[in-house]
Amino acid sequence: MIHIITDSTSDLSAEQAKALGVEVMPLMVHFGGECYLDGVEITKEAFYEKLSSAETLPTTSQINPDAFVQRFQAYVDAGDTVVGIFLSSKMSGTCQSAMIARNMVDPDRVFVVDSNTVTFALGLLVTEAAALRDQGKTAAEIAREMEELSGRVRLVAMVDTLKYLKMGGRISAATAAMGGLLGINPMIAIEESGIVESAGKVRGKKAAFRWISEYLERVPVDPAYRVSFGHSNAPAVMEECIEALSGKVDTARAIRSGIGAVVGTHAGPGAAGIAYIRSFS
Numbered sequence: 001m002i003h004i005i006t007d008s009t010s011d012l013s014a015e016q017a018k019a020l021g022v023e024v025m026p027l028m029v030h031f032g033g034e035c036y037l038d039g040v041e042i043t044k045e046a047f048y049e050k051l052s053s054a055e056t057l058p059t060t061s062q063i064n065p066d067a068f069v070q071r072f073q074a075y076v077d078a079g080d081t082v083v084g085i086f087l088s089s090k091m092s093g094t095c096q097s098a099m100i101a102r103n104m105v106d107p108d109r110v111f112v113v114d115s116n117t118v119t120f121a122l123g124l125l126v127t128e129a130a131a132l133r134d135q136g137k138t139a140a141e142i143a144r145e146m147e148e149l150s151g152r153v154r155l156v157a158m159v160d161t162l163k164y165l166k167m168g169g170r171i172s173a174a175t176a177a178m179g180g181l182l183g184i185n186p187m188i189a190i191e192e193s194g195i196v197e198s199a200g201k202v203r204g205k206k207a208a209f210r211w212i213s214e215y216l217e218r219v220p221v222d223p224a225y226r227v228s229f230g231h232s233n234a235p236a237v238m239e240e241c242i243e244a245l246s247g248k249v250d251t252a253r254a255i256r257s258g259i260g261a262v263v264g265t266h267a268g269p270g271a272a273g274i275a276y277i278r279s280f281s
Contacts, residue, residue, distance in 0.1 A: 001080040002139050004129050005071065007063060007094055008038040009087040010122040011230065011260045020130040025071070027094065028061040029261045044258045048233040048269050057265050062094040068101030072110050081139035082110045085126050085146055087118040090194035091262065111143035113150060116194040120230030120257035121155040121275035127255060128225060128277075149277055152222070155190040156199065156215050157273020158208035158241075160234070187211055188267065196263060205237065209244035212274060216248050225277040228255040232264045232271040241272045249276065 006012070008026040017024050026037040031050055036042035038060065042050075051058065068084075075082050084102075086095040095114045102110040115122045125146055132142045185208045189199035199215075202208050221227065227249045231238035235258075242251050259271060 002133050003075050003080055003082045005084045006126045007086050009118050009262045010126050011119045011257045012123045022126055022130055025063055027063060029058055031058045038261055044260050047261050060262055062092045063097055065097045065100040068098045069104055072101055072105040076106045076109050083139050083142045084112045085115050085129055087122055088116050088194040089114045091118055111139050113143055113146040116150040117153050117155060117190050119259050119263045120228045121153050123257050124228040124275050125149055125153060152278045154219060154278050155275040156212050157188050157271050159186040159188055159267050160270025161268045209241055213245060213248055220279040221249050222277045222279040226253050226255060227274055227276040229274055230257045230259050232259040232267050233269040234272060237272040
C-alpha cells in the first residue's frame with residue numbers, strides 16, 4: 001500500500017483528505033502563549049476570528065523529525081511505502097524534518113517531496129499525487145512526478161486588506177494608511193522562489209481578477225491538470241474569482257479550499273486566488 005502524507009498547510013479539509021485517502025499532519029499555531037494543532041484544535045474560521053483581534057501576528061512551528069519517524073516507521077514495518085509532500089522548505093523546516101526522518105527510517109520506501117509552495121497550491125499537488133496512486137503508479141513514480149510538478153505549480157491571489165502586511169512589517173504604516181484610502185489591493189504570487197512574494201497592486205476586486213487573468217496569459221495553465229481556487233474566510237469572493245476566470249480555465253473540475261494559518265496570517269481575511277500547473281509553452 002502507498003500512503004500519501006502532507007501537512008496541514010495544504011489546507012485540505014477533513015472531508016477532502018478522507019475522499020482522497022491522504023493523511024494530514026498538523027503544524028502548531030501560536031497566538032502568544034496559546035498553542036493549537038492546526039486544523040485539529042483550531043478551525044480556519046476560529047483562526048480568522050482570533051486573528052482579527054490579535055495585537056501581534058500568530059506564528060507556526062514545524063513538525064519535528066520524531067513525529068515523522070513514528071509515522072513513517074509504522075508504515076514501513078507494515079510493508080508499505082510512503083510519499084510525503086510538504087510545504088516549501090523556504091517557508092518552514094517541516095520538509096527538512098521529514099527528510100531527516102526518511103533517512104532514519106528507510107530511504108528506499110519513504111519518499112519526501114518539497115512542494116515549493118503552500119496552501120491550496122500544495123493541496124493541488126497532493127490531489128494529483130492521489131490520482132497517480134489510484135492509477136497504479138509506484139511511490140517512486142509518484143514522487144518523481146511531484147518533483148517535476150513542484151517546479152511548475154503557481155499560485156496568484158488578491159489581498160483584501162493591508163492591515164496584516166503592516167503588522168508583519170512587510171509594509172510601513174504610512175503605506176498601509178495610504179493604500180487603504182486609495183482602495184489598493186496587493187497581488188501576491190508563489191512562483192519558482194518557493195516563497196510568497198508581492199507581485200503587483202491594483203484598485204478593487206474587478207481589477208484584481210483582471211490582473212490574475214492577464215497573469216494566466218503570461219504564465220499559461222496546463223489544461224491536463226485541475227486548477228484550485230482558495231480564499232481566506234471569504235468564500236463569496238472566491239466564487240467571484242472563479243466566475244471572472246471561467247473563460248480562462250476549466251472551472252467545472254476546480255478544487256475549492258480555504259486558506260489557513262501560514263498564508264492567512266499575512267494575507268488576512270478577504271483574499272482569493274487560483275493555483276495551477278503552468279504549461280511548458
